[in-house]
Structures are given as structure tokens and as C-alpha cells.
């Protein structure tokens with residue numbers, strides 16, 4: 078791996094996350110995947126290691142609001158298990174709208190518990206008829222004095238049912254198009270808020286993916302994030318900030334598969350010699366390693382730019398997710414190929430890594446949507462020249 082000249086603090090975060098991943102996640106990952114069991118014990122270990130508040134300012138009990146540190150930890154966790162990786166990252170996704178748009182009282186109320194890992198968060202935008210087309214959401218929030226009454230169902234929400242804090246986008250005015258949505262903080266236990274179907278998935282099976290159901294759910298107006306009508310801005314700005322995290326998850330999954338492929342290729346003897354001595358295998362490994370490093374370099378560069386205060390990184394943020402998730406899919410598929418028939422068996426971890434990799438091309442905006450976004454940005458930039 079290239080020397081990214083990480084600071085002492087960043088190295089410490091990376092080493093700590095690797096230690097928890099090796100000691101706690103590695104022995105548990107196969108069973109958690111098999112049983113589709115939420116990794117509560119591991120989330121507790123990550124909290125005890127003080128890794129949950131990397132993206133939160135010190136003022137609210139966090140590590141100092143570093144996207145790069147958050148990406149380093151997400152990568153190390155995902156190198157061992159993509160399912161734990163997304164559980165960890167989705168809490169930051171759910172909490173980031175509070176960090177970006179929350180009033181001071183909201184930050185003080187919610188961020189310390191997320192920083193300590195005492196509570197998890199989740200982000201609810203998607204619905205049955207609104208995936209890529211987020212503007213098609215149907216969940217409504219009708220104003221009623223000092224309250225809003227939420228009705229509707231959010232679908233496929235990561236950490237659904239397990240998290241305590243939910244940021245939810247709902248329509249406050251159907252006729253106002255993009256300005257007709259508002260972001261709310263809704264707590265687990267709020268009357269009228271319950272959980273529906275829990276999904277059975279191809280990969281990231283230890284993560285929880287569940288419906289959020291709102292039936293006349295009464296939410297105080299002081300739970301609005303930003304202002305009424307800003308819901309889609311809240312959602313889009315949040316995703317700009319968190320997509321490098323999905324990039325880091327994908328880099329981690331890819332690195333894990335590359336490590337397994339190299340290890341196996343050194344040990345597997347065919348035709349009287351280790352298969353790693355075959356140039357065909359070396360070329361596969363060379364392409365895999367090159368793509369992993371290129372993806373990592375972009376993820377770290379964009380994370381560093383965000384930390385340094387660079388603005389309007391929508392295009393670059395989309396690029397991190399695009400390149401890293403395509404790399405994860407490519408590298409994990411090649412890893413299965415290098416392990417041959419053994420790679421197809423659950424006894425070896427690479428088939429799980431291939432299953433886990435696929436989702437990184439789909440969630441937080443599919444890769445087609447990332448390409449659309451990058452294309453739009455290119456048009457905009459060229460018009461400004």
C-alpha cells in the first residue's frame with residue numbers, strides 16, 4: 078500500500094480499527110452472515126474503542142470531525158466484513174444531517190450519544206416508488222399547530238429497527254416540487270412510528286435493512302432539520318459528505334478479497350508449483366491491486382479535501398463511490414476466480430466478499446446515477462469556462 082503520509086492520529090485510528098476488525102469481527106463474521114444477525118457485540122466493541130465519533134466535532138464528544146479518519150476506520154472494518162462496515166457507516170449517514178443542518182440544541186441532544194456509540198442512527202429517504210427518483214417520495218408531513226403528522230412508509234433503511242435516531246425526508250407540500258420536502262429527526266418509540274418488513278439479502282447480511290412505518294406519527298416542529306422545504310437539500314448535501322464513506326467500504330471489501338487471493342495463490346499447488354508463479358494469475362493480481370490503490374487514492378484525496386474545507390465536491394464525491402464500488406465488484410469476482418472451486422464455497426470468505434461488494438454499486442445512489450451526476454457536473458463546468 079502506498080504511504081499516504083497519514084498523521085499520527087490517523088494512523089492510530091487505522092490501527093485501532095484493524096485491531097477490532099481482526100480480534101472481534103473476523104471470528105464472528107461467518108456466523109453473523111449465516112444467521113443474518115445484527116452485530117450488536119461488535120458495535121459495542123467499536124464504541125468502546127472510541128471509533129463511533131470520528132465524524133463528529135470534539136465539542137459534541139467526537140474525535141474532531143474528520144471524514145478521512147472515518148474513511149480509514151470504515152475501510153479497515155469492511156476489509157473484514159462489509160456488513161459491519163455498512164452498519165458503522167450508516168449511523169454516520171443518519172447522523173450527518175444533524176451535523177450539517179441541526180440547530181445547536183439538536184446537535185447537543187443527539188450527537189454525543191452517536192459519538193459515544195450509545196445510540197445508532199439511520200437515514201430514511203427511499204420508498205417503494207422512489208429510489209433513484211427521490212423526488213417521487215409519497216410520505217407526507219402535515220402541519221398541525223406546533224406539530225407535523227407523518228404518514229407513509231420508508232423502505233430498505235439500513236439500521237432500521239436497531240437505531241434510536243432517524244432522519245426522515247417527508248413531503249410538507251406536494252405542490253412545491255423540490256422545495257416541498259422537509260427533513261425530520263424521529264426517535265424510536267415516538268408514537269405512530271413502527272418498523273415493518275425486515276429484508277433477507279444477498280450480501281451485507283448481518284446489517285439490518287427494514288421498513289420505517291409512519292401512521293399519524295406526531296413530531297414536534299422543533300424536530301425539523303434546517304427549515305421547512307429544505308428536505309432534498311439536506312438529503313443531497315448529506316450524500317455528498319457520506320459517499321466517500323461508501324467508497325471506503327468498497328475499498329475495504331476489495332482489499333480483503335485481494336489479501337485472500339494472494340494468500341491462496343501462494344499456497345495452492347497445481348502442476349507442481351504454487352499458482353502465484355503463473356503469469357496469468359500474477360496479471361490478475363496486478364490489475365486487482367492497481368485498481369484498489371487507485372480507488373483508495375481517490376477516496377483519501379476527496380476525504381482530505383472535505384476535511385480541508387473544499388466546497389462543492391458533488392462530482393468528486395460521486396467519483397469516489399463509482400470507482401471504488403466498481404473496483405470492489407471486479408476484485409471480489411477475480412478473487413473467487415483465483416480460488417477456483419474453493420472460492421465458490423462458503424468455507425472461504427471470498428464468496429461473501431463478492432456478495433457484499435454488489436450493494437456498493439447500488440445504494441447511496443446507483444452507479445448509473447453517479448455517472449449521471451458526474452456528467453451533469455462536466456456540462457456545468459464546461460459551460461463556465
Ligand SMILES: Cc1cc2nc3c(=O)[nH]c(=O)nc-3n(C[C@H](O)[C@H](O)[C@H](O)COP(=O)(O)OP(=O)(O)OC[C@H]3O[C@@H](n4cnc5c(N)ncnc54)[C@H](O)[C@@H]3O)c2cc1C
Pocket residue numbers: 167199200201202203207208209210232233234235236278286436439440441442443444445446449
Ligand atoms: C441493502 C440496501 C440498503 C439501503 N439502505 C438505504 C438507507 O439506509 N436509506 C435510504 O434512504 N435508502 C437505502 N437504500 C435504497 C437505495 O439507496 C436504493 O435502492 C437506490 O438508490 C436505488 O433505487 P432503486 O433500488 O429503487 O432502483 P431504481 O431507481 O428503480 O433503479 C433501477 C435501475 O434503473 C437505473 N436507473 C434509474 N433511473 C435512472 C436514470 N435516471 N439514469 C440511468 N439509470 C437509471 C438504476 O441505476 C438501476 O439500475 C438501500 C438499498 C438497499 C438494497
